[in-house]
Amino acid sequence: MSILDLFLTLDRAGPGDVESLRWALDVAGTPPGARVLDAGCGTGADTGDLLAAIPEAQVTALDAAEPFVSVVRTKFPAARAVEGDMRHPPSGPWDLIWSAGAVYNIGVTEALNAWRPHLAPGGRVAFSDLRWTTDTPAEGAVAHWAGEGLTLTGAEALEAEITAAGWRVIGARWIGRAGWANYYDPLEAMLADEKDTALVEAFRAEIACWKLYGDSYDYRLVVVEPV
Numbered sequence: 635m636s637i638l639d640l641f642l643t644l645d646r647a648g649p650g651d652v653e654s655l656r657w658a659l660d661v662a663g664t665p666p667g668a669r670v671l672d673a674g675c676g677t678g679a680d681t682g683d684l685l686a687a688i689p690e691a692q693v694t695a696l697d698a699a700e701p702f703v704s705v706v707r708t709k710f711p712a713a714r715a716v717e718g719d720m721r722h723p724p725s726g727p728w729d730l731i732w733s734a735g736a737v738y739n740i741g742v743t744e745a746l747n748a749w750r751p752h753l754a755p756g757g758r759v760a761f762s763d764l765r766w767t768t769d770t771p772a773e774g775a776v777a778h779w780a781g782e783g784l785t786l787t788g789a790e791a792l793e794a795e796i797t798a799a800g801w802r803v804i805g806a807r808w809i810g811r812a813g814w815a816n817y818y819d820p821l822e823a824m825l826a827d828e829k830d831t832a833l834v835e836a837f838r839a840e841i842a843c844w845k846l847y848g849d850s851y852d853y854r855l856v857v858v859e860p861v
């Protein structure tokens with residue numbers, strides 16, 4: 635089973651929930667009828683909630699993986715689902731660019747630079763990114779993420795990167811454990827029925843790491859605007 639196959643039947647490919655999404659919409663002041671881009675939408679973890687939470691929203695869901703785009707097209711016919719690279723998003727303009735757990739693919743600075751010209755006046759970006767929650771993360775967590783090729787930093791480093799790119803943080807919070815459970819519970823149930831391939835073992839190890847050391851890291855959800 636490939637990573638694509640694994641996530642095709644799951645609703646989420648990263649932590650998040652409707653409560654934190656609604657918080658972001660509130661902070662961003664996303665108006666009724668907003669033009670929203672869900673950048674790196676996966677199988678539409680948040681596409682339906684964006685449609686439901688914003689009256690008369692016009693939601694475009696964008697992902698580089700065509701099979702995910704197909705799933706979104708079927709699941710959420712009220713959204714426009716397009717295959718493409720978030721470095722070159724559909725032109726918009728967008729009142730909100732939402733991106734859950736996907737910005738790391740290109741990096742925060744590159745994403746913000748790419749998206750700036752596509753925002754409507756007063757438009758905002760909300761995205762989540764994996765960060766340490768503490769200056770002293772558990773050694774087991776450091777080792778796990780290093781093994782995945784990731785050297786994490788904290789919330790302050792994220793804010794500094796956003797500021798250096800010429801943006802202002804207007805709200806920030808952690809996703810929290812409910813958002814992780816929302817992602818990991820169905821994934822763990824699915825893995826229980828799978829053969830012990832390297833991919834399956836890797837995700838089991840990731841979930842085990844979170845159960846042990848999940849207090850050391852979380853997704854930072856930020857709402858930002860260009861300065």
Ligand SMILES: C[S@@+](CC[C@H](N)C(=O)[O-])C[C@H]1O[C@@H](n2cnc3c(N)ncnc32)[C@H](O)[C@@H]1O
Binds near residue numbers: 676678679697699734
């Ligand atoms: C961790 S998943 C998160 C998906 C979804 N937002 C969620 O929370 O379930 C990251 C997604 O980003 C997509 N992706 C990776 N690089 C991309 C790019 N350059 N442009 C658009 N999508 C990309 C992947 O195909 C994947 O669906």
